[in-house]
Each structure stands twice: as structure tokens, then as C-alpha cells.
Amino acid sequence: MTTDTEEMEDLEAFRARARSFVQANLRPADPDQMVGPLRNERTDEQELAAVARERQVQRMLFDAGLAGICFPREYGGQGLTRDHQRVLNQEVAGFEYPSRIQAPTLSPCAAVLLDFGTQEQKLAHIPAILRGEEIWMQFLSEPSGGSDVAAALTSAVRDGEEWVLNGSKIWTTGAWWSDWGLCLARTNWDVPKHRGLSVFILPIRQPGLDVHRIEMLNGSKEFCQEFLTDVRVPDSDRVGDVDDGWTVGTRWMFHERMLTNSPLVTVPAGMSHGGSSKPLTAVARDAGRLDDPHVRDLVGEAHMLEVVDRHLRRRIGEGVSTGAMPDQSAAIGRLFVGVTTARIRSINFEIAGAAGAAWTEADGELAFAGPDFLMRQVSCIGGGTTEMARNVISERVIGMPRERSQDKDVAFRDVPRSASSRP
């Protein structure tokens, strides 16, 4: 954060500028946009049109000097502060915004490039990201293991000035319409797992990289799995040092846990929990139960959790940025939003009554309660599980003893693996 207040645009001037841009250029938010966990509501054509519009909005923000508020000016950002970002968040509330470009493109991907990229990499990609020209995915998780990210099996083998990548990555949201991947791969099998990883950047649309769309239990096909077959990456597209990918990865996961708490992303004020901005009063009204004291208690509880989440995120964001709290405190926000979102889905389902099991088109908000409930645990899994967050909080924030692991001082090729991943 800069302390150069002389040239810094003051907050009220910034607010006025943001407000006039937003009101003159952005459409009112689609009330159904991004409500609920990965709802299966759009055709592919509609999804692609929505992505195209978001790229366009991102470009408009860039041209208006409102993209990348906390990114350095050198890379096309505004070089402003967390407070300016918060003002922008307030001003875009109720309007469309490029939600798909926030995470993982701006954070963690662009955040990792800022932390570890070469000057050439930053100049090549960050301005393009801020202009809406590049949408990025995290090639991080693998089918062989979710939480144990450092046990990546995707391999990168050096061949002259290039690397040859083979393997599979999974749980990328929207890889089928994205442009670039930030990829963690194994470059050394003869050292313990954390010391044999490297990070690469690569275009998603290329021969040798197959994107397969995974159907979720509610019919959504936004999550993807990628298969890499002899994908060649120039050494100049390596991020961080060879075999030192875990240094990058640790920071990468910090940015991931910061989620919408990161000053690098825009989240309309009042919007949390995967984008839900619809109060449960609407659900209760559609259910004809808004006068029931028990339902009023549940509606109040859901609202309480959302408000607390917002203020907890703010506290952690400030604490981490000023150094009053360790970086690992990001896991506190991640845990809270995960479990409270799941609780809110349960409340939603409870209020819906029998319409949670069977509904018609005339049932309004109630129609989503059942499928959303089936997908409830998404908030506790995606972005790192809440179990991992609890490990991080207890071990790295409170300082309790680490869990024992069997793979610490063993060459990675000798570490026991899941049955499905054995050679």
C-alpha cells in the first residue's frame, strides 16, 4: 500500500468519478446472476454471451481508469488503495460487474504474477488481464488429490529451452471459455514433494490440452478437467525458480484463501456467499411463511451471518495489510464464509418447505432451494476445504503442533499414493 498521499486521488473525488461512470455505463445487475452455488440456469450460448459482456465491461472499466485499483500503474493498474477498492465495491453494488474475471483471474493468478513474475511476464499479461483480454484459470488441483496440492503428479520435463508437460488438472471453473492457465507441475521426483515443484503459465486453447466439462449433480457444467499431453512451454513462461514452485504455491494459496477479501478484486458491497444478494425474506414471502416467528428467526439468522461475514472479511483484510495479523489469518475468513454459506443454504431449504422437494415454475425463489441444498457443501470444498482452513488456523495462526505426515523426508517418487494414481 502506498503512503504517497500527495498525488493520491482522494476518496470522495474517486467516488464521484466511479459513480458517474457506473451510472452512465453499466446495466442494472441481473437479479438472478450468480445466485446460489453453481446453478444450472444458462445455455452455453447464454454463458458465452455473458462472458463476452464481462470482457467488454472490464475493458470499459480499464478505459475509465477503474480497473485494477490496487495494481501498480506500471502494469496498467491505478496504484490506489484498499479504501479506493472499497469505494468502488460500494458504487458498483446493484450493477453488472465482471464477476468471472475477479477470481481466479485477478486473484490468485494475477496476484501470483505480481509476486513472482518476471518484468516481461508482468508486462505481457497484467495489462491484458486488466483490459479483459485474458481470463485465467488455476491449474492447481489434480484428480489424484484435492487438499494435498503439493502432491501434484502433473510432470514437466526439460527439453532445451522448453518444458514438456503431461498430466491432468481439475476443478477449474469455466476453463472452456478461458484463455490462460497458471500451472503447478512436478519437475523433480527425487526430492521430497515440496522441493520438486515448479510453476508455469500456458495458453489453454492449444493442441495437446483437452478441456473436459464435468457435470455436477445439479446439472451444471462449469467445472472442467484438463488433460495435458506433451504440452510445450518455453522456459521464459516459468514463474519462480525451478523446483521452488512451493514458495510460489504457498503465496498462491494465501491469495486463494483471501477470496473476495483481496484488495485486488471487485465485489459489489453487500454481496457475499457466492454472490447471493437476495435476502431470504423473498424466499419466505414466496413460501407464504414470512409471518411465522420461527421463519423470522431463521431469516434474521441468515442476515446476521452475512453481515458478520462482511465485517470479518474487512477486519482480516485490514489486519493482514497492516501486518497486525499474519497472512495465514486469511484462512479464518475462508472457514467462516464456508460454514455460514452452508448454514444459509440449509435455512433456505427449511423455509422452502415441500417446495424444496418438488416445485413448479410458479414457485419463484423456492424453485432453487432443493438443488442448492444438494450442492450445499460446495462452499466448504471449493477454494480449499474448510478442514484445510482449520488446519491452517490451528497450526499457523494459533501455533499448535503440525499434523504428522508420511511424505516429509522421502523422495516424492517413493511416497505412497492413492490406489487410482499408482503407476
Next chain:
Amino acid sequence: MLLALSSDQELFSETTAKLLEELVPVGELRRLRDDPVGFDRGYWRRGSELGWTSLLVGEEHGGGSIGEHGLVDLTLVAHEFGRHAAPGPLAVTNVVAATLSETGHGGDGVLGALLSGASVATWCLGEPVPNDRLGSIALDIRLDGDDVVLDGIKRPVESAAVADHLLVTGRTGSGLTQVLVPAGTPGLSVVPMESVDMTRRFSVVSFEGVRLPAASVVGTVASADGQVGRQLEWALAIACAESVGAMQAAFDMTVEWSFDRYSFGRPLASYQELKHRFADMRTWLEAGHAISDAATRAVATGSPNAAELLSTAKAFIGDYGSELLQDCVQIHGGIGVTFEHDLHLYLRRHTVNRALFGTPADHRQRLTDIIEAHEEVA
């Protein structure tokens, strides 16, 4: 507690903590268990000299804050009160002092004595069931010539048996009226109650034809509703900050225990089942700090969402704070439910605050009222 304090606030907070450690260490709290008053007047004077009772009072009446907002400073004191399970009528005396100052009753000596700690005052708000929570006010206050007459019952009233003055909130027709009643006024009776707190004393206070000159009315007759709302906001902000302090003390104590206590040859802190519960507790604690501070700031700055944030804070800290404290007890095992162990001092303080000025359920329902009101405006 706030992440960033000014150096003056930090000094104030540290001085408060030091005074509490010196004058009301745990041994003293245990001694006060059987004391009918629950706190020592000399102790209260020392704290008042430090500023405990003057932060919400205007400078023209001898008060003044440390930082920009007196209420923020006061919640620093409240936080330390929670961390030390400290005795003394902090919330009610401050509510009365602030109200006297705001309504122009600052000059008659009553306020000065509250600021110096020479006297204490209390606020009579809650009433018997069904008005014990966020219910309506039924106590009758009527004008009779040049007098006001009070009839009704208030409970639980903190420190009523030792308060030199009682600020009574009652109803005159469709509006609220407040009267400052001196202790010992004929028709006033005070019956002590039992309480879960070690040092906070509560009473049932009955008013039977209590007659006072009309000059005893604080503010104006039948239109004190706004003032009463503000008083409730102050009381809630103080209670929330204090409860978070109690949660912090219990959490810190239990973390220490988890490192020191060995079972099956390893410290409790090494068991993943317990580590994960500590992670949950740490999260609730941090969330409690965040929402308590946000609510206090909203009240202090007159923000339109103050009521929403306060009810959020009161509901969240009440519910999740109880879970935290009770899980601290669970992790301690049998010793956690003994009188000998200190944990119950903080459990008591949180518990008493949870039940006063509206339960978590009351505040959740109030939140739904607030959402609906917003929707009607929009």
C-alpha cells in the same frame, strides 16, 4: 477490540487493564462473591478518575473522550472489563451520565458525582414477563399538578440497591418518559435477586405511587422514545464489547491449557479433533471482535445501519460466544465446571450479557423487522 488504536487509546486501555489487575484480581472477585454490593467504592472512584464514567459526557459537563468518539473509548474499557470479569455498574452508570449530559441535566451535581465516582446510578428499563426482553414499556408515569407519579415494576435492575439515583423509563400515554429517582424516595422498594454473575447485583425495583417534582423528568414528557433508543444502543455496544473480552479471556486460557495438558503422552493441542475446534473458536472470536467494533463505530458516528449492526452483534456474540465458552469448559473437562477454576468467571459475564437487553433470538427477529423496513423504503 480494534486492530489499530491511537497511542492515547492504547495507553488508556493498558492503564485500565493494569488497574483491574491491581484492584480486582481473581482472588478479589472470589471474595466479592458474598459481598452484597459486589464492588468496592474506592475501586470505582479510582476507575472513574481514569475516565470510566466520563467518556460519553460532553466537555461542558466535565466529561470528554480520549479519541474521536467517546463510545469507542468506552468499549475499550468494556473489553477490559470482560477480559477481567471486572465488577462495577459500567454500562448503566455510563448510560445515565450520558443521558443527563445530553438532556441538559448536567449542572445539578448529580452528574459531577457520577463522573468523580463518588456516586453510582442505574437505568431501569426491563420489566416483568412478557416485557423482560425487547418488550414494550408498561411502567406508568403520569403528571399530577407540579409532580410526576410512577407506578410499576422494573427488573432486573443492576446495582439498584446501591445506586444513588435511578433513571426510570416509563410510559405516558403513547410516548416514553424518563424520571431521575433518588434512592430512598417514598414508594420505592428494592428487592435483591440471585444472579449468574459473580459481582453484578440485580434487583426487582417496585414503584408504588412514587411522587417527585416535575423537574425530575429527564428530557421531555411522553417523547423520550428517541433518547431511550440511544441509551439502548450504548448499553448494547458496551455489553457486546464486554462479552468479546470475556470470550477472549476464556479462549486464551484454554489455548494455554491445551499446550500444558497431556493425555496419552501428547498435549491436547496435538489432537486434530481439538485443533479444529480451536480453529472454529478462533474464527468466532475474530468475528465477534469484527462485528462488535463495527457496531460501536456505527453508533458512534450516527450511521443509519447502527440498529442493524447492533442486533447482528448482540445475536452473534450471544450465540457463538456461548458456544465458544461452553466448548472451553468442555475442553477443560471436569475442572471446567468447578468453582475453583477461573473459567466460570468469564462464562458468567458472557452469560449475563447474553440474556440482558434482548436475547439472540429477540435480535434475530429484530433483524428481520429491519430488513422488511428497508424493503418497504426501497
